[in-house]
Amino acid sequence: MSTINFEEIFETKLAKNEMIEPKDWMPDNYRKHLIRQISQHAHSEIVGMLPEGNWITRAPSLRSKIVLLAKVQDEGGHGLYLYTAAESLGISRDEMLDALHTSKAKYSSIFNYPTLTWADVAAIGWLVDGAAIMNQVMLQRTSYGPYSRAMIRICKEESFHQRQGYEAMTRLAFGTPAQKSMAQDALNRFWFPTLMMFGPPDKESPNSDNAVKWRIKRETNDELRQRFVNQTVPQIEYLGLNLPDANIKWNEAKNGYDFSEPNWVEFKNVINGNGPCNKERLNARVNAHKNGEWVRAAAAAYAKKLDDQTLAA
């Protein structure tokens, strides 16, 4: 009788660029890594609704209001795709929500910065969604099937998010001097926090090695960050805004821009709960969950009543 070597099958699949599916055997650490990454990705989508949701009632026109509503609704949807992808690995939705509400799970540090003006909403669409897309395009080819499928859906929807942000930024940058300076201010404040979204530098990234080995990630934090800068600098120049970093300079030798590293001490502080809005964001999530409790109880009671009726009939 031959024994099946599960680990070998797993490695062979990875080597052949085949997807791993929920019922396939996988190493415990692969499963753990995915649960951590996918659930934190989901939390980021959900918490990410808050800074923008802050502006729905104050959007400057009906057009910008319906666009923002649609975008925020998409973010909620993205969170739901990702939660179910994580659930396919054996963690429950309740466990994930509990980890978020008790600060055991992290979410993207960018959402702990405030949205002070309408230009911040534009900057989030343009820069934050732009950075997210760069990461998510790579994740479409991640090795875990449900995560990959969620990413493919998300990328299709996300491109509207970035374009609407850049369009809003264009209106401000080519508007009155006050609007232009509002755009500049938003760019200046969001630039470095956006660069932080790609995670710590490769030499200090604790989770990168395994993620690349298992083909969960296909490019490193630094590679993605460089590509984002290369893509974004010409977009800043088109807007006629000043570059947010005096060290941004074309480097012919590396065929890309040189730029300053973000402040990684600030990054660690924000990740560890001490950013400008961490408490506010977490309270908003916990309250939303608590306030929804009676709705869930009513829905569960109604579903039970329907079941009982079916049985009696």
Place this chain on the structure above:
Amino acid sequence: MSDSQGPMWEVFVQKKAGQPFVHCGNLHAFDKEMALQNARDLYTRRMEGVALWVVKSEHIVASSPEDQGSFFEPANDKIFRHPTFYQVPDIIKHM
């Protein structure tokens, strides 16, 4: 898996009339009407379909990856089920 969000449902979308229903993802809902409405809001916000099926995930029966080889083996050596197995004289067209 049932938790405070209600049980899990699988969602199938038909893109256009006449086409097959294709699995597109899953969601939580407490009853079938809510599952259908959530599926519409989650998976067809951009006219991705003209019809939806939802079914509780616990009702899906799936084959096991470990059994893949033996389970599908019966079809493995039956090339005579394909049209190219047969020789038809060149002179005969349209067959």
